[in-house]
Amino acid sequence: xxxxxxxxxxxxxxxxxxxxxxxxxxxxxxxxxxxxxxxxxxxxxxxxxxxxxxxxxxxxxxxxxxxxxxxxxxxxxxxxxxxxxxxxxxxxxxxxxxxxxxxxxxxxxxxxxxxxxxxxxxxxxxxxxxxxxxxxxxxxxxxxxxxxxxxxxxxxxxxxxxxxxxxxxxxxxxxxxxxxxxxxxxxxxxxxxxxxxxxxxxxxxxxxxxxxxxxxxxxxxxxxxxxxxxxxxxxxxxxxxxxxxxxxxxxxxxxxxxxxxxxxxxxxxxxxxxxxx
Amino acid sequence: xxxxxxxxxxxxxxxxxxxxxxxxxxxxxxxxxxxxxxxxxxxxxxxxxxxxxxxxxxxxxxxxxxxxxxxxxxxxxxxxxxxxxxxxxxxxxxxxxxxxxxxxxxxxxxxxxxxxxxxxxxxxxxxxxxxxxxxxxxxxxxxxxxxxxxxxxxxxxxxxxxxxxxxxxxxxxxxxxxxxxxxxxxxxxxxxxxxxxxxxxxxxxxxxxxxxxxxxxxxxxxxxxxxxxxxxxxxxxxxxxxxxxxxxxxxxxxxxxxxx
Numbered sequence: 001x002x003x004x005x006x007x008x009x010x011x012x013x014x015x016x017x018x019x020x021x022x023x024x025x026x027x028x029x030x031x032x033x034x035x036x037x038x039x040x041x042x043x044x045x046x047x048x049x050x051x052x053x054x055x056x057x058x059x060x061x062x063x064x065x066x067x068x069x070x071x072x073x074x075x076x077x078x079x080x081x082x083x084x085x086x087x088x089x090x091x092x093x094x095x096x097x098x099x100x101x102x103x104x105x106x107x108x109x110x111x112x113x114x115x116x117x118x119x120x121x122x123x124x125x126x127x128x129x130x131x132x133x134x135x136x137x138x139x140x141x142x143x144x145x146x147x148x149x150x151x152x153x154x155x156x157x158x159x160x161x162x163x164x165x166x167x168x169x170x171x172x173x174x175x176x177x178x179x180x181x182x183x184x185x186x187x188x189x190x191x192x193x194x195x196x197x198x199x200x201x202x203x204x205x206x207x208x209x210x211x212x213x214x215x216x217x218x219x220x221x222x223x224x225x226x227x228x229x230x231x232x233x234x235x236x237x238x239x240x241x242x243x244x245x246x247x248x249x250x251x252x253x254x255x256x257x258x259x260x261x262x263x264x265x266x267x268x269x270x271x272x273x274x275x276x277x
Numbered sequence: 278x279x280x281x282x283x284x285x286x287x288x289x290x291x292x293x294x295x296x297x298x299x300x301x302x303x304x305x306x307x308x309x310x311x312x313x314x315x316x317x318x319x320x321x322x323x324x325x326x327x328x329x330x331x332x333x334x335x336x337x338x339x340x341x342x343x344x345x346x347x348x349x350x351x352x353x354x355x356x357x358x359x360x361x362x363x364x365x366x367x368x369x370x371x372x373x374x375x376x377x378x379x380x381x382x383x384x385x386x387x388x389x390x391x392x393x394x395x396x397x398x399x400x401x402x403x404x405x406x407x408x409x410x411x412x413x414x415x416x417x418x419x420x421x422x423x424x425x426x427x428x429x430x431x432x433x434x435x436x437x438x439x440x441x442x443x444x445x446x447x448x449x450x451x452x453x454x455x456x457x458x459x460x461x462x463x464x465x466x467x468x469x470x471x472x473x474x475x476x477x478x479x480x481x482x483x484x485x486x487x488x489x490x491x492x493x494x495x496x497x498x499x500x501x502x503x504x505x506x507x508x509x510x511x512x513x514x515x516x517x518x519x520x521x522x523x524x525x526x527x528x529x530x531x532x533x534x535x536x537x
Binding site: 170171173174176177178179188189192193195268269270271 | 361
């Protein structure tokens, strides 16, 4: 049998077309331009006597405080405490959100049974759970982790449920043609199909996890970046508060970057415009 | 043997898509279903595939009634419907998960060679042209060696050149194991090129209007007068079906002796 001539594919090798790396690096650096400019302007304003910098200390003072905290090992202790809480809460919330989102997304009976209650619970401001969690779980770690898990749960749950309900019927039909059972359909078709949305939901959940860890640590902790915030407030040290805020921003960005980096290989198949924009 | 016995389909909104369709398809036969929009061609194909259930009547394949998708029935859809997260080879081997990796790899490689995509194993579907993607879909459907192959306008989105190439490929693959094939098409030339028998359907509700046996020997010369005459007869029947006239299979002087 004669084979048709092999057409050349339009795009490059597997893994996508090569990226214009220097341009990407420039764009990444451009993101620092605005905050650096504002910091420099504020430093000049304080140095020139245009502002006293008491409530909003200049970058040099914040830098010194950060350096002091880092050199003493205090910053690392607080950062590890915060990260541990976020990791535990994120793990629990993401697992529960994924499981329940998948179940309610895929099974109409489960959706009818569970979704109205979960949506009602979602409408409760998460901070409102704090007194109850403290009563139930005590003032120590468990209540903090539970609060973070609640914060992470809802975006993950909503994202997974919506993604499953939005899966292309035509793709599912191919699975049916190949007579996939319910479990095989979930494993081989539904889960891969929702992977991009799931990862987006996880990123949203992680962001909320960092928001909720602040609330959890403010409500009573002896260590953690949230504790550092409260400590700065009580001691009248805005530089400590800003140092803690900066640490939160850096940790949040690093955690999100890690999540993106870890999940990028499993999304290599996506036909996105990311590299063209 | 594939048989549809007084097959009817009425949807829940009351739309009657098919009414008492009865057809027998011989083993190894290629049957083309043609007809205007809404005449139930795709509905019929979905019923045969086991993706929908008939409201009345039944479909029998080798003495067994079809109610759900079966391992020995392959389907090629209008769109390639490849899984974007699987490589070309993984897509082709999707229905072979019961085999060992070694056996699967051999069959997949062979199937890709057959459709002219040797060396494309590791590519993502997004890296292929529309014609290449449809070839992967053909390979995926045929690699399991189905006894019955269903095709729902599989070439309609392709340009004429690619379509002609794929016709040749499909016929070559069909010749290897001679599965029974039922195809839906809007393209009368495609039907005359590929099919042994052409069934013209009529809409509202979908039913059989006319049937033609295709006596043209393969390979078929699309430029021959006999091919042209066959095409014209089917087109004439299609026109009548849309005007709601009687089938009226009267031979024209031109086609007599060539088509019937």
